[in-house]
Amino acid sequence: MESIVQEHLKVHWEGKSTVEIYSLAQLLVTTLSARFFTGLQNNNDRCVKFAELINIIASGLHTFPINIPGTEFYRAMKAAEAMRKEVLLLIKEKKAAVSSSGAKVTDTMSHLLFNPDPTRRFIPENEVADKVMGLMTGGFHSPSMATSFLIKFLGENPKVCEKVRTEQLEIASSKQDGENLNWEDIQKMKYSWAVALEVMRLVPPLQGTFREVVTDFTYEDYTIPKGWKGYWSSSSTNKIAEHFPAPEEFDPSSFENGKAAPAYSNIPFGSGLRICPGKEYARRQLMCFLHHVVTRHKWEVINTKAKIAGGLNPVPKEGFHM
Numbered sequence: 182m183e184s185i186v187q188e189h190l191k192v193h194w195e196g197k198s199t200v201e202i203y204s205l206a207q208l209l210v211t212t213l214s215a216r217f218f219t220g221l222q223n224n225n226d227r228c229v230k231f232a233e234l235i236n237i238i239a240s241g242l243h244t245f246p247i248n249i250p251g252t253e254f255y256r257a258m259k260a261a262e263a264m265r266k267e268v269l270l271l272i273k274e275k276k277a278a279v280s281s282s283g284a285k286v287t288d289t290m291s292h293l294l295f296n297p298d299p300t301r302r303f304i305p306e307n308e309v310a311d312k313v314m315g316l317m318t319g320g321f322h323s324p325s326m327a328t329s330f331l332i333k334f335l336g337e338n339p340k341v342c343e344k345v346r347t348e349q350l351e352i353a354s355s356k357q358d359g360e361n362l363n364w365e366d367i368q369k370m371k372y373s374w375a376v377a378l379e380v381m382r383l384v385p386p387l388q389g390t391f392r393e394v395v396t397d398f399t400y401e402d403y404t405i406p407k408g409w410k411g412y413w414s415s416s417s418t419n420k421i422a423e424h425f426p427a428p429e430e431f432d433p434s435s436f437e438n439g440k441a442a443p444a445y446s447n448i449p450f451g452s453g454l455r456i457c458p459g460k461e462y463a464r465r466q467l468m469c470f471l472h473h474v475v476t477r478h479k480w481e482v483i484n485t486k487a488k489i490a491g492g493l494n495p496v497p498k499e500g501f502h503m
């Protein structure tokens with residue numbers, strides 16, 4: 182992960198006077214997903230293509246399912262077809278590489294292809310492609326949003342940024358030259374994580390999603406019958422004044438020194454049985470990027486009044502320029 186993050190910063194940040202963090206974050210998370218979920222590495226062109234396709238697929242996820250030309254859903258279906266072709270090609274290439282050279286298997290796709298499932302069945306290629314696409318799509322918008330907004334808030338709050346930098350420099354100074362960050366280092370990034378939690382509280386990367394009501398219940402005199410669909414919203418749950426006295430203000434101290442918000446009061450990753458399975462991966466990714474960016478670069482936000490489009494994810498339409 183670290184070598185990909187460092188290479189990304191070298192190519193896209195070093196020596197640049199301005200960067201647009203939103204599209205760069207999309208490219209970074211796709212490059213990481215491509216590496217860990219498919220084994221693809223050192224192939225920027227294919228990652229750029231994946232990022233373009235996933236962007237279209239993700240935009241079609243919460244749209245009305247009318248599959249006719251001109252609709253967002255139609256575009257998403259077309260992008261999903263193209264993506265499936267790409268992933269099936271990667272599967273073919275991987276099988277050829279493994280049978281010709283016995284290449285080492287260190288990614289999710291290989292694991293799914295070359296190991297039987299618990300019922301001793303080998304998973305068909307199409308199903309493997311589905312799972313890989315699900316992971317790459319799930320791991321696209323939310324982590325790239327979180328990364329972009331984290332960088333934006335730090336650019337707008339220099340004192341907080343300086344405190345994050347001090348924490349990260351301390352961790353950097355405890356490492357040997359070239360030594361990778363490990364999970365203990367990530368856990369030491371307490372203030373940095375508090376800042377990330379506060380950013381995701383204010384701007385949840387995923388605004389909410391649906392649940393089916395499994396039993397009749399009454400809430401505030403309304404009876405909700407079994408079978409109805411409910412929508413839970415992190416953007417309103419995270420701003421209840423009882424838990425966050427100034428809910429609209431950016432104040433990382435709410436989570437500082439390991440302070441935890443009461444259960445279910447800050448739910449950027451959802452909660453319960455369907456809580457985001459990529460939560461710890463996302464934390465590692467966010468903290469690893471933050472470590473390297475803050476110890477090498479200083480930035481401020483150019484388009485502080487960037488418009489954010491609502492929807493499934495909050496999208497900065499013109500990006501965030503730093």
Ligand code: HEM
Pocket residue numbers: 315316317319320321323324327381385386387389390448449450451452453454455456457458459460462463
């Ligand atoms: C900052 C980063 C992320 C945030 C804020 C986030 C947020 C969420 C939220 C709110 C949900 C819905 C949970 C629920 O219904 O209770 C979810 C589900 C999901 N996330 Fe994430 N996510 C992030 C990163 C990732 C990553 C990196 C991956 C994949 C590697 C991922 C894969 C998924 C999947 C597959 C689901 C569906 C789980 C299910 O329905 O059982 N997410 N995520």
